[in-house]
Amino acid sequence: MKNLTNSKNQVSRRKFLGLSAAAAALSVFPSDFILAGNNRSQKDNKPNSEFGGVQVGAITYSWRSMPGSAEDILQYCLQTGISSIELMGDVAEKYAGLPQGPAKPAAGVMLSDAEIAAFEKATQEAKEAQRIWRISAPMKKFEALRKMYNNAGVNIHIAKFSPESWTDKEIEYSFKAAKALGAKGVTNEIGEKAAQKLGPIAQKMGMYAIYHQHLQPGEAGWTFDKFLEYSPANMLNFDAGHYFGATGLHPNGIIERLHDRIVSIHMKDKTGPKGNPANTNMPWGKGETPIADILLLLKKNKWPIYADIELEYPVPEGSDAVAEVKKCVEFCRNILG
Numbered sequence: 001m002k003n004l005t006n007s008k009n010q011v012s013r014r015k016f017l018g019l020s021a022a023a024a025a026l027s028v029f030p031s032d033f034i035l036a037g038n039n040r041s042q043k044d045n046k047p048n049s050e051f052g053g054v055q056v057g058a059i060t061y062s063w064r065s066m067p068g069s070a071e072d073i074l075q076y077c078l079q080t081g082i083s084s085i086e087l088m089g090d091v092a093e094k095y096a097g098l099p100q101g102p103a104k105p106a107a108g109v110m111l112s113d114a115e116i117a118a119f120e121k122a123t124q125e126a127k128e129a130q131r132i133w134r135i136s137a138p139m140k141k142f143e144a145l146r147k148m149y150n151n152a153g154v155n156i157h158i159a160k161f162s163p164e165s166w167t168d169k170e171i172e173y174s175f176k177a178a179k180a181l182g183a184k185g186v187t188n189e190i191g192e193k194a195a196q197k198l199g200p201i202a203q204k205m206g207m208y209a210i211y212h213q214h215l216q217p218g219e220a221g222w223t224f225d226k227f228l229e230y231s232p233a234n235m236l237n238f239d240a241g242h243y244f245g246a247t248g249l250h251p252n253g254i255i256e257r258l259h260d261r262i263v264s265i266h267m268k269d270k271t272g273p274k275g276n277p278a279n280t281n282m283p284w285g286k287g288e289t290p291i292a293d294i295l296l297l298l299k300k301n302k303w304p305i306y307a308d309i310e311l312e313y314p315v316p317e318g319s320d321a322v323a324e325v326k327k328c329v330e331f332c333r334n335i336l337g
Helices: 013-017 070-080 089-096 113-136 140-151 168-180 192-205 240-247 252-261 291-301 321-336
Strands: 054-059 084-088 155-160 185-189 208-212 234-239 262-267 306-309
Touching (some): 070 084, 070 089, 070 321, 089 140, 089 155, 140 168, 155 168, 155 262, 168 192, 185 192, 192 234, 234 240, 240 262, 252 262, 252 291
Parallel strands (some): 054 084, 054 306, 084 155, 185 208, 234 262
């Protein structure tokens, strides 16, 4: 298998993104917008989570235990000092007006056969309504969402629509929406079908198809390279925590070799496969993932790779996800200076 860092087909990030059209200009944000829990105006409190030249951000999944509207997520960013995020697609689409499906039955509730059939029918009808909406949706609401975030000091660098199972028209919509949000590309879980399908569409749209892995690197013979070879627009959302938890190997080996194909890194602290307990999410500083080494490697080489906090360890009693993400931000700040 060829080393993609030396491939003739490799496209540098800056050159490739230069092919895409400029995003919509920013509008003026209301001057009296007040930060949650703060009496000073927004203009005096724009967050900045770039430390030592490394852009630290978060994936909005980190706040999954809390209310998750677009406005909620923005407030969490401001409260934690996050200035760049990977935005989950459902947050953006709900803001933009995507028709919603039926509410899921409460856990433990037993449904009759008739109720199950009605729920499945409503789900299929909602999926079709969503498909129709996506292929004709205007971008104004996505642009408005970008403006709201940007004027508060927060950039959206990736949109996680996970469109692998969508039609080609819907996939094109996902890249258009991501571009309207100001993102560099669309995230999907890694897989051969996704890499074959999304890469060419991303390339046509002047965007990236960005793939996130879980524990697959721990499987014998598994490699990132085959997924990247399908298109120069195929990139990685490298999950350093999952990689270490599955393999016990230092993530910097992959980062150094494939840094030109990595858009972002999911940062989390875990034990390794031989830890006790093995491959387990831990509060930052209590696991074995070499977080400091990763951050300092990015700082040393000045690679434009986002380091995104993904809060996966259980939130301690008496705390919440905002407070825990803030701890992770400070952890990064202390390392990077």
